[in-house]
Amino acid sequence: MPPLTCKGFKSCGIAAGIKKNGNPDLGLLVSDRPAAVAAVFTRNIVQAGPVVLDRERVKAGICRAVIVNAGNANCANGEQGMVAARAMTAAAARALGIAEELVLAASTGVIGAPFPIEKVESAVPDLVDRLNENGTDDLARAIMTTDTRPKTGECQGEAEGIPYRIVAVAKGSGMIRPDMATMLCFIWTDAEVAKADLQTALKRAVDASFNRITIDGDTSTNDTAILMANGASGARIQTADDLAAFQRLATHLCMDLARQMVRDGEGVTKVVDLTVRGARSDHEAAAIADTIAHSPLVKTAFFGEDANWGRIFAASGRAGVDFDPDRFDLFFNDVQMVKDGKGCGLEAEKKATEVLRLPEFSVTVDLNQGSAAAGMLTCDFSLDYVKINADYRS
Template identity: 55%
Template sequence: MKKILPKGFQASGVASGIKKNGKKDLGLIFSRAPARVAAVFTKNRVKAAPVLLDKERIRRGVCRAIVVNSGNANCCTGDQGIRDAKTIAAFVASGLGLSEELVLVSSTGVIGELMPIDKIEAAVPDLIELLSTDGVLNFARSIMTTDTLPKVVTRQGQLDDQTFTVTGIAKGSGMIRPDMATMLCFICTDAEVAPDLLQNILFAETEQSFNRITIDGDTSTNDMVLIMANGLSNIKIEHPKQKKYFQRTLNEVMITLAKELVKDGEGATKFIEIEVKSAGSDHDAHQIADTVANSSLVKTAFFGEDANWGRIIAAVGRAGVPVKPAMIDIYFDDVMMVKKGLGCGKVAETAVTKVLKKNQFSISIDLHMGNGRATVFTCDFSTDYVKINADYRS
């Protein structure tokens, strides 16, 4: 459906000069009404200044705006980094006539460099002037780093004959694995949701979406998934049926964005769904799916279109959870390649090679041990991934 912002939200994006290439690098989302806010942050113990600041500010449960820059992570910048994050929020708050505590900050880019505050200060008036209900794509472009395309998803739902909207904007192409990684996601909705309920829903859906993807196994310092709910649709989410319906709509937005992140992985040529079923528990299934999805040997085999199932079963075995090798079946799409721990031969390998030539396919690993299951989305490792990351700062 058309990429739109919910009622009462505006967005913008400009080029402030943080990036050397002159592309947009400063974005803003603004709600004309106070919005309930919830967030999930990176689990990396090295956290960027904006993450530390936002963790304090969202305790109030309300905000009006978030300003985001790309090209500089504002991480490992000491006390000056915290001061800079607060200063950026103050610039925006002053321009919008808001209390500073109602403005959140996010950054993504190179670690260890101080923010060019003068450039940001000079760009903020235009950033505010350009705020628009049609500004979502400009915002999405302003937060991109190695992404090749903006990622915006909108879904709408109806409750009591009224419509609410959920729109998510995400960035991320590398440093992505479960527990989130260099990925930012900002979600706006015009539904009304209490802060505690909003936090619980967001945490649950993050576990089922962004914590089920991996590109390169690296976890970043700046990640966050943030949601703002301003209530301007006049739909209040409070009863169990309302909660379930809202959560399902939010899940569609977040799962779609998560898949788009993987498909746009740095140098990626293939999108792969790793499914593990009949494990001892859901936790065990996820541990195995995650290990397979993050294996460099498995991912390079995908890129090379090599039906090397041995790398997959080896990853299963080192996942650190109980398995019975003689019971494992492995499918590439609907082609069985491994039955009870043994390869199915040349005919199967030929069929699997055809599957591997597709740009999207699935790997199904059946452990025959219980009812646990999990799915992780990943991509292949190509030579372009190395080139992109070798040249990232140049």
């Protein structure tokens, strides 16, 4: 596969000694010119130093670089955590010869561990030396924690007859819940996009993708998604049609990364496209989908390949939505398991069990009460998930 490139951007990733295993753990993304920037962050009230710092800096709407580390979250370190976050960006700014305020930071890893800023500072010169136009995969590897593989994506569009590209990397396989976007994600484009339009595009893309996935129902303290646009291609996203096309591309890219995250979820053996339809409102459909997607009993049934539809029915009923149980229908792929609130018998259960043996399948709930619908991408809950998180710090 050819490298993922985007005009005016360079990136890289190296091992700075932050991780105990010696794997890559420090990455850098740089634009060769000032870029418009948009971002969304965790809604957890416990927030890492880099999140607090970035929230302030993105208000200016301009960015040149993002420095990111894995292996240490730089969270719950008090004022020292803020000092370390600023020191990260200062080290990158000095090496790049740019203003510190134009550098954002991100961290992922263990919460509460003292941040090894000296390792970052000593590694930054080498990090900058390794910047190159084909460094996307190295950057993606440098931000991994329990991920088993890097997550990247790209797409191409055209505005005013000029082509542009969007490239992205992401990490995340645990602490995944739709509460902004429980992960790190960095997206960059060589199109020119106004800051306000960029923020709208990112928010909508996140809501349609990262806010529609779950692995374990937990929300991290470090969630950050950053979108940079530097205009190096010459393509300008200004008209309504061009903005709509850019939105479609950004959303598609984020949805692809979101699916990559669920597929690589901690201990995941099943990926499940969950849809709730026939609701009276989108809000009610989303509430039921969210409850089903996060139910430990539903998720363990998926892992056991058990067509225990009663768990899905029960989860729907505790979602805080008033619906008629006697109109409830349920499908595994195209196999109907429940009709009008009653099971469809042993033969249907046998067919549904065959569906559950697939690595990816769909579950559809139809309330038959309206035209609204909502979806989630969820997964099973396995023994390996417990093992991975039981000794995460060791």
